[in-house]
Amino acid sequence: xxxxxxxxxxxxxxxxxxxSLKCEQHLGHNAMYxxxxxxxxxLELMFVYNFKEQTENNSVPSRFSPECPNxxxxxxxxxxxxxxxxxxxxxxxxxxxxxxxxxGPGTRLTVL
Amino acid sequence: GNSVTQMExxxxxxxxxxxTINCTYTATGYPSLFWYVQYPGEGLQLLLKATKADxxxxxxxxxxxxxxxxxxxxxxxxxxxxxxxxxxxxALGSFSGGGADGLTFGKGTHLxxxx
Numbered sequence: 294x295x296x297x298x299x300x301x302x303x304x305x306x307x308x309x310x311x312x313s314l315k316c317e318q319h320l321g322h323n324a325m326y327x328x329x330x331x332x333x334x335x336l337e338l339m340f341v342y343n344f345k346e347q348t349e350n351n352s353v354p355s356r357f358s359p360e361c362p363n364x365x366x367x368x369x370x371x372x373x374x375x376x377x378x379x380x381x382x383x384x385x386x387x388x389x390x391x392x393x394x395x396x397g398p399g400t401r402l403t404v405l
Numbered sequence: 406g407n408s409v410t411q412m413e414x415x416x417x418x419x420x421x422x423x424x425t426i427n428c429t430y431t432a433t434g435y436p437s438l439f440w441y442v443q444y445p446g447e448g449l450q451l452l453l454k455a456t457k458a459d460x461x462x463x464x465x466x467x468x469x470x471x472x473x474x475x476x477x478x479x480x481x482x483x484x485x486x487x488x489x490x491x492x493x494x495x496a497l498g499s500f501s502g503g504g505a506d507g508l509t510f511g512k513g514t515h516l517x518x519x520x
Contacts, residue, residue, distance in 0.1 A: 324505030338507035348505060383448055387505065392437050392456050394508060396448040
């Protein structure tokens, strides 16, 4: 595998379920990001991790819980979501000194 | 705070037409500017970038020039193809000081090229 991978690609869950999204980067980067992409809205930055430490939480509700066990892996744990949380969740990575971010294909989440 | 404004689509053109997608920004300091492209069912791919004023980014026939005086980064292509149909995002970011700040995106412009 190369680049940034995300699993699952599609997820349907009920409002009472607990699920997790996974992101893995194979690029040797040190920073990883979660973005939310909703229809008719700009991409919204959710969380930033740099060298496994969370450096930004963009006022995201606590029903979204990120985890970064190492610089290559990033998780987004989901619980008691709302239908308005349905969106495409994108993971990205970069390294210090590299002036761009690399994105994964995203997880399409539907909350029923 | 930072913000990006881009023309909203859909923009529909005929094959071989000239393309311009406008993008203006508001930012503190001296951000880098980007155009990303998203094809159906995929994530975002970097199309081109510019890291300082008057830089021109180019890739696959697309160009954009970092204009600090007009705070703009318009995307252009001289002759579009059907395969260019996608959603295009203008974005800005700051990578100074060894930080890892997130990018600020526009809403995206859906481009449709008809044969």
